[in-house]
Amino acid sequence: MEKIWNFVGEKIEGLSIVESILYAKGITAKEEIEEFLSDRPKKTYNPFLIKNMKEAVEKILNHLKNNSKIVIFGDYDVDGVTSTALLVEFFSNITNNIDYYIPNRFSEGYGLNKEAIKYIKEEMKGDLIITVDNGVSSFDEVEYAKEIGLDIIVTDHHNPPEKLPECILVDVKQKGDIYPFKELCGCGIAFKLAQALQRSLKLPKNTLSKLLDLVTLATIADIVPLIDENRTLIKYGLRIINSNKRLGLSVLREVVGLKDKEINAGRIGFILAPCFNAAGRLEDAKLGVELLLEKNEERALKLANILYRLNRERQKVQERGEEYCRQLVEKNYMNYDFLVLRADNISEGVIGIVAGKIKDIFYKPTLVVTKTEEGYLKGSGRSIKGINIYEELKKVSDLFIGFGGHEMACGFSLEEDKLDELREKLNFRAKEIKNESPDIFIPKIDIIAEIKPSDLTIDLIEEVSKLEPYGMGNSKPLFAIKNIKVNTKWTRACGNNNIHLKFSGKKDNIFLNGVGFSLAEKYNNLGEVLYVDIAFSPEINEYNGKVSVQMVIEDIKKSEIE
Structure with missing residues (x-):
């Protein structure tokens, strides 16, 4: 698929390459540049600016005074697991009467449910539920909790619906909230609650700082923008992770082969975080909470190996699901601009990841649905830049049993007989958008500047590394070199099934080498080319003791000089 190359910046005379990149991001003030690049950033905000935070703290302090049983109600993804571990660990400093509950993805689904609430009341003897990473859409469940005598505080980061639960709600996206930064993940919100309690109780600061590794895992895994306060939190959190202060993470690093490697945002996003997600997708997310809280090395090693094994299984299940859905699109839905795919043979634990992969392949917003044991359909969706999938689903909300999400991702359930209507309505809306703005359906890459070999x-590379950590809102800078003469002898397909590209070329008498993941087919489709343009990020390559620079290729095109 062809991509549009947007040259978003240039090397500005008198500024370093990093300063030029920051100017392209709109960061131009000296103090803002210093804050962005600082190893010890300070951008953070008073937790009591969050709407209802004062009331939440007062209610919790009252329950602590009465030695009430507090139950953290989490979620089965990385954000929910780390949020749960964070508050359980924090409250363990001040009470022994703390426990947690995470719903089973398959038998209970996402968020609060009445059966779980009843269990918390009757079996766990709970007095106060604090939700993390869920609850903002749970009006009926909150009412039920109150009816049976439970107190409840909802903390969440998802977009609030029109009808809010009638309880103390801590969510920076709700109307009337004046907190300056709106992009905290669920664990970030949980951390702000802990911060407010720490200040109120005058607890040592290390009761908070030692939790930043958990916030970092969640912030990166939940794909929220790595800017502003999130950047502050994860810079300190990465330092904690790399110092191996949490036994569970230290052991997991060793199990996945990262014992002696520096942990950065990429290694969290692609290696560590999927292990925690795999537990919730295939078995039980509580395994992840247990690992994060574990103090016994033997038990931690056992849990880490279980998570690693589950992630390997998840990869196989996901690959089968991707292939099935790809073929489904190619056979039936190539003319659709909003893909709604039914795949009953795919575990509901991986439909979100599969939706993301299909979205990437065809560059169209994608929903993947599967039938549950209860008889209704459960779905997950991923979107492309420029189409707010949450808002589009909101327009057809009458078709759903329930739904939620944000701009780029969603989850929902609906009756089987509503699926065709959903597909046609979303496709009609996508074609309207395409008629108005056809470029939305063409993938784009932002390139900082064209450079010389x-x-x-x-x-x-060392200069640009000051911009880390990379992620949503702060992507790795891409550069371009044009008119590279291809060394056809050494440029070839490589890797499993020969899907990757090993590139060799030359310009200005300088040899250039690079690797393009999943780009072998695209290169072959260029035909017999002599010269190519390459968009890439620069990377240090170490092999047999030799250090060199290579291009990690994002896109490759036939040069115009041909």
Whole structure:
């Protein structure tokens, strides 16, 4: 698929390459640049600016005074698991009467449910439920909790519906909230609650700081923008993770082969976080909470190996699901601009990841649905830039049993006989958007600047690394070199099934090497080319003791000089 190359910046005379990149991001003030690049950033805000935080703290303090049983109600993804572990660990400093509950993805589904609430009241003897990463859409469940005598505080980061639960709600996205930063993940919100309690109880600061590794895992895994306060939180959190202060994470690093490697945002997003997600997708998310809280090394090693095994299984299940859905699109839905795919043979635990992969392949908003044991359909969706999937589903909300989400991702349930109507309505709406803005359906990459081969040095890589950690809202800078003469002898397909590209070329008498993941087919489709343009991020390659610079290729095109 062809991509649009947007050149969003340039090397500005008198500024370093990093300062030029920040200017392209709109960060131009000296103090803002210093804050962005600082190893010890300070951008954070008073937790009591969050609407209802004062009331939440007062209610919790009253329950602590009465030695009430507090139950943290979590979720089965990384954000929910880390949020649960964070509050359980924090409250353990001040009470022994703390426990948690995470619903089973398959038998209970997402968020609060009445059976779980009843169990918390009758079996766990709970007095106060604090939700993390869920609850903002649970009006009926909150009413039920109150009816049976439970107190409840909802903390969430998802977009609030029109009808809010009638309880203390801590969510920076609700109307009337004046908190300056709106992009905290669920664990970030839980951390702000802990911060407010720490200040109120005058607890030592390390009761908070030691929790930043959990916030970091969640912030990166939940794909929220790595800017502003999130950038502050994860810079400190990465330092904690790399110092191996949490036994569970330290052991997991060793199990997945990262014992001696620095943990960065990429390694969290692609290696560590999926292990926690796999537990919730295939078995029980509580395994992840247990690992994060574990103090016994033997038990931690056992849990880490279970998570690693589950993630390997998840990868196989996911690959089968991707292939099935890809074929389904190619056979039936190539003319659709909003893909709604029914795949009853795919575990509901991986439909979100599969939706994301299909979205990437065809660059169209995608829903994947599967039938549950109860007889209704459960779905998960991922969107492309420019189409707010939550808002689009909101317009057809009468078709759903329930739904929720945000701009780029959603989850929902609906009756089987509503699926065709949903598909047609969403496709009609996507075609309207395409008629108005056809470029939305063409993938784009933002390139900082075109550079010369002589600019591609280790010094450049070290300079650009000051912009880390990378992620949503702060993507890894891409550069372009045009008119590279291809070394056809050494440029070839590589990797499993020969899907990756090993590139070799030359320009200005400088040899250029690179690797393009999943780009072998695209290169072959260019035909017999002599010259190519390459968009890439620079990377240090270490092999047999030799250090060199290579291009990690994002896209490759036939040069115009041909």
